[in-house]
Amino acid sequence: MCALVLDVSLNEARERVAARRTSGEPLPEILIRSTGGIGRKAYIPTDGNNPRTWWENKDVGHNRAAKSELKALFPILTPFDTPKPERLLERIIHTGSNPGDIVLDVFAGSGTTAAVAQKMGRRWVTCELLESTFTTFTRPRLEKVLNDQDPGGITRTKGERVDATEDGLPDGVSPEDAAKFTSVLNKLIKDDPELKKSVEVKTLKAASKTRRTKEVLNWRGGGGFQVAHLSPACFDYAPELDRVMLTAAATGQTLIESVAANLGFTLLHPDDDYIFDARRGNALLKVVEGVATTEIVDWLASQIQPGETIVLAATTVIDGVRQHLRKLVKGSRVVALPDDVFRYSEGGDQ
Template identity: 30%
Template sequence: KTIFPPEGRHWSILEEKFLALVAEGKVFFGKNGESQPGLIRYLSEVEGLVPWTWWPHEEVGHTDESKKEIQQLFGKSAAFDTPKPERLIKRVLEIATNPGDLVLDSFAGSGTTGAVAHKMGRRWIMVELGDHARTLVAPRLQGVIDNEDRGGVTEATAWKGGGGYRYFRLAPSLLEYDKWGREVVSKAYNSAMLAEALCKLEGFTYAPSETEYWNHGHSTEHDYLYVTTQTLTHEQLRDLSEQVGEGRTLLVMCAAYRGDARSLPNLTVKKIPDHVRDRCEWGRDDYSLEISALPMAAEPKPDDVDLFGAPAK
């Protein structure tokens, strides 16, 4: 019997390889031996399986289980409204990640995602605006690290403790409006906070010198940054240039300046409000990720589908 590819399709492998697959018993011609050939793939030859879309609570837990996990950690007074069972998050991470991958949870809640990711050997970032970031999430992760959390998926992952994390707090806005509607540096920032914030913004290491008042940070051994809310005159800029000297550069960030700084080759002068505004995004209601230009998935290899390839061109 002669079998041809379906209309619009073509053979995806050479005859020699096809005959070799037949000889290896990896081609199936149907129950009667006369159907369209299909490639046989064994579980040992594939990287994974398509996950089932039905997850019974016997496998991934339920809301009551997750609430008991939280109560076991923090007591009934710290019960969270919508916790997820650790077994559910474990299933998700098993499907979507590998050990060492980075997991982002932008709405940390009670910290379940980070706790499970940590136990499974994944790195994690959690973001939470509520005060329970301090009262629930941080203590929960510390318990995982100290191996004091014996519930959830601890036993299933053979977790024994270890690791660590960093806790960051979002700083107040650097700029605010004065009564005339002008952008000015926020009153929440003192001089040291302002210098540190601008070092971060400009990619400098904040390391104020004890001997050079103008040295608030550095990016290299020869490049420095100076932050001031004053208006600098040309004479002050020239004095700064002389103190910096040859072989070094200084980025000066000030409220305003007078004169032509271009005559001072070792100085770069920028105005604080204007430069900060240009470097940041302001007044937006939507910071959604633009996904319209994401790359398309790669075409599957012929052996990954069947013995017929895409339509011939």
């Protein structure tokens, strides 16, 4: 509860508001109404309206409709408890993006967001933690979307109810209202053959006649997607040490791929007999699972072309190796794993 205390009498406050209205000056946000109540003045926006946050079932669907959409795609499977209808995602994606934009959904589930994004001409990225959900629902659904095997959701737009009278519906009567009226009228007279033939009933039906436009096909299939799996984590924060440490998975090709990704390098194919593991422009990356020595630096330096540089990432770096590499190949550097990749501590800034 809160209270407003006026510094003038209620009558004087009313007079001030009336005088301000007459003068044409803008009213304050909080004002005294002519009836004596407290009111808030709002003005019509000059640059458009904000999207409304109250979306009715008839416009965006509901949970039952979403379950029906999934049941049509997976008849013998039990759908999710709270799936989202495609029309709801359609409105969200339409409000927040344009065709060609990227839509991100980090909880894929049954794949509704990605399916709607595909149908609406958006690119998308979706993630699912459970392999069983991905193989049972997410991937099969998206494959059905691409192969034009998903006729539900926003694939088709139901035709609209429109006026079909000769002189037009009365003001204030929508085609939906007229259709409901006709439906109720038919129920009332269904057991009275004479009334069905009466001029009055025929006149009412003619005055409320409507029809539904043809269904619109919005999606015919097409496109594609790639499936990527996250590699095991190679780095993890150890609170007891207040630093980032290498995990048990940080070995072999997994470590090489992780280091290359974190440093922005593109992997070189190992079958092509490359000595180095990855490249970024003129810089070549070599990941050493062990000790970086001056002998390794000398060997790597003998394998590069003029103008190329070396980034040597190793789990252990002995003294003098950094200086030796910088002196031998100008512009090169040594990266100690994991400290030079993640300079993080709980109490620090990184």
